[in-house]
Amino acid sequence: MNTYALAITGSGGAGVVTAGTLLLNAAARAGYYGWMLKSFGPQIRGGESSVMLYLSDAPIERVLDRFDLLLGLDWKGFERFADEVPLHDNAVVWHDSHAHPPELLQRCSLRALPLNDTARTFDKGRINMVATGALAAELGLPLDAVQDAVHKLLSRKGDAVVEAGQQQVAAGHALIETPSAPLRNWHRQTTPRWVAAGNPLTGLGLLRGGVRFVSAYPITPATDLLEWLAPRLPTQSGVLIQAEDELAAINMAIGASFTGTPAATATSGPGLALMTEGIGLAIASETPVTLINVNRGGPSTGIPTKSEQSDLETLLFAPHGDSPHIVVAPLGFSDLAPTAQWAAYLADRLQTVAMVASEQALAQASAIVEPVPDLGLQAERLRPAGKACRYAPTESGVSPMPLPALDDARYVADGLEHTECGVPSSFATDHRAQLEKRQRKLETFDYGARALAWEGPEDPDTVLIAIGSLWPTAVAVADERTTAGHPTAVLGPRLLMPLPAEQIDARLAQARQVWVLENNHSAQLYHYLRGHLNTPLHSFAQPGPLPIQAGEVLAALEETP
Template structure:
């Protein structure tokens, strides 16, 4: 029996590929399997090849598999583009209507199934995706009832007849495959553990994290792959008195977000590279006025419009150095959907504690790939609103005097007030200012204010990186973002071969954890930095922030995430 399985469905956009993958993945997740699902799609609404690759396992997985076990083809392009991924003995299931020819030179099992015809018999041709799921169930040795509760949840609002029709389509696909020799004992899955887990993508986890953190306003302009954060909160915020505002552009989005935070409401915005570029001047305003603000940057292929629906990690320079002038910024980099939830809460707490912009940087694979997530622990959530002015401080302001909103303090963080608080009147301006906010060009004040703003965060933040593996490794791999899964798998394989390896995964990019990372670098014979960009941004940041050593790079920037074998092969070359 199989411990894991890699399954893919492909066809034209608008043909129900996403729904097919979602139903298959969600049902298996409900049955106690760990699931990881990655969508490959074009930047158009309809047409063009798309596919959804699902990895099902009895163990946690956070990356695509190297090979493919089953390919469901709704068109010939799916076979042309994806059949090479099939392992020896793999399976293709294709609709009979286009009479595809199996690829030559591959040891695969090919089944032509009348997906459309069987769907029509069940009630509608649109249910061919359900027929394909039934055919898959036969191969895996799963009963049709595996999908029953999910189908009921999805379609019962449309009536029991719709539920019955979809279940009938699944059963027809299963029965047809059984009749034609498709019940393959070597493809049967080991049972799942039966535990209930969430199944969510990083963007949904960010939205839920913002909700749990007490955020109630999100101004944003739609942009791939960040729009799902906005779409998630559009459904959730109204239930708690919150609001999502679709703005006319990213400049309006960031300035409205700053305004909401200034007014005392926790607010966020979400964007990708092109939108982040437009936000830079306003991010500088937040830094100058010491206004908390949380920005989600979901990286995609650039530059310019680039490849909006493809994966990349090339915004690290931008988030750190994109603003003109110099301000303090905190940049967090979650690695899993679970971390997206908890670190979004951290982002709001840090923004208000240090009164500075906080950018949560993800990548397309983390933002849009769905994965099994253990139940979230809401008891872990703590809200820190930072240094708010006390009644005593406000009462001490003399009549006719302004409040020292930018007061020089020992920790460089000034007491904060909200509009309307008695005694809290002060100036707010994007130019340099004195403690009450009045503009100034005094050289001494300028230097002092710059030092104040730049030195709020002292030392490293907690849990800035995680380290796993050998204490004194032959090879240390350093990574960031969604690459955690592929690196861990590659290193597990090397460990099984007797290699001494370790993994340092960064979760905070600013303030950079130089001291902690240096400690691990010093113990390693060789260091490999793995990232998805063309110029080695993470490696250069390590050197820029003072990590000393000789570093090797592995770079990939073709729009696709790594698979474990790519990391494994490169690591082997370094031994």
């Protein structure tokens, strides 16, 4: 597997993300794979920004430990996230001839290019377009692949804009007379692949899962999920409503679901905190709702444009009282759509809240991936055959859920404890019966093979446990250790609540050591698993915004006897 890592930095509005997007699409057209992360400052306009682009001739969905090339369109605010762009000792730093890199980069190999001067030869020329062409030439990407990417990205702005962009890219391409062209000898793929972004993949999963109503309030980094769904839900006889706040959003979703429409909402940490009372209402009334939480750095406003895995305990325990519900986590970027689809299916099948633990590092990433398969699962509810009490105990714990306008079984669904027919009750017998019913339906359901994932040898010496963006990193660590003679496997608990503890313990029984990897400060996943498993665990926890790198995990494992 060949890899190459480059980063582009500049101030907001400089076109950093556009340059990265064009290169990613050009790499796809040329037959390669890629993974692109975006990093922004918290400012609304004018703050620092960067893209980290990882290219390969095999699927890649993780960060690499060091960068081979750094290009600065300008250097405003670069020091604020310089630690997010670690460079190889032999890395090259490109810069415009009139914008010299900061002191901290002077130790690197520097290369000045007339990027701005070249852009000024065009009417309204843009430095990022010239830089895109220069980077493509250096990488060994064909000019026609980049120009095709320009056409795709800018075609909605008209032929004149497309032609100008292509000319500027060509001018930048011509600046590099003797490129190193590391991609030129890589194996090229000819099979169909997708260039996708994380939040849209999550939205695709919701649509495939049958969700037809979404209510939400915009919040970074979940907003682009809503923007993607807004024009697409109507094509599926659905609707998206922008609510006035998160309290309204969760309650609108509950109301839509009560009428029989599979419903979802999306938010991030601060919005999740506001939704917790509504989540409790959905659990108590057994009204299905799918909730996508895109984790950002916290607490409070925190670091709104950076990633972390620090909302886990909130997802698990935020609703007050005994509130059994479902929490699932994707295992890497390509798993976003299947996990959202599975969550939508589980929410309606089990008549509860199903939460998806997404995160900024996945949701706002883009990648070249194999086509993501449809699981064939759609929201489905048990409907009554005639009159029946809405909350009547059943062997499975799932009771028929009538449609108020169609079925001859009207009922009241509110937050009060109730009898099996929905009449408010404070009797201990009713409370106990409904608590056991709500718990039983989750604990006795067969979640199938998706609940746990396993990658690596069946009898490993070491097992790594990881979810989300850390799954591909853990797999890379396991592969390297296994190749070096230390059999290592990775376990991914997609189903976090209810946790299949017995299955996990059985999987871990033969391992000499088990490590829990997570991107938060308080080792939330580690402590949660310790409370349910009999297997001894080690913790590797590191807060955001820096992603955990494979080299850091390898070093920690080597230090452990």
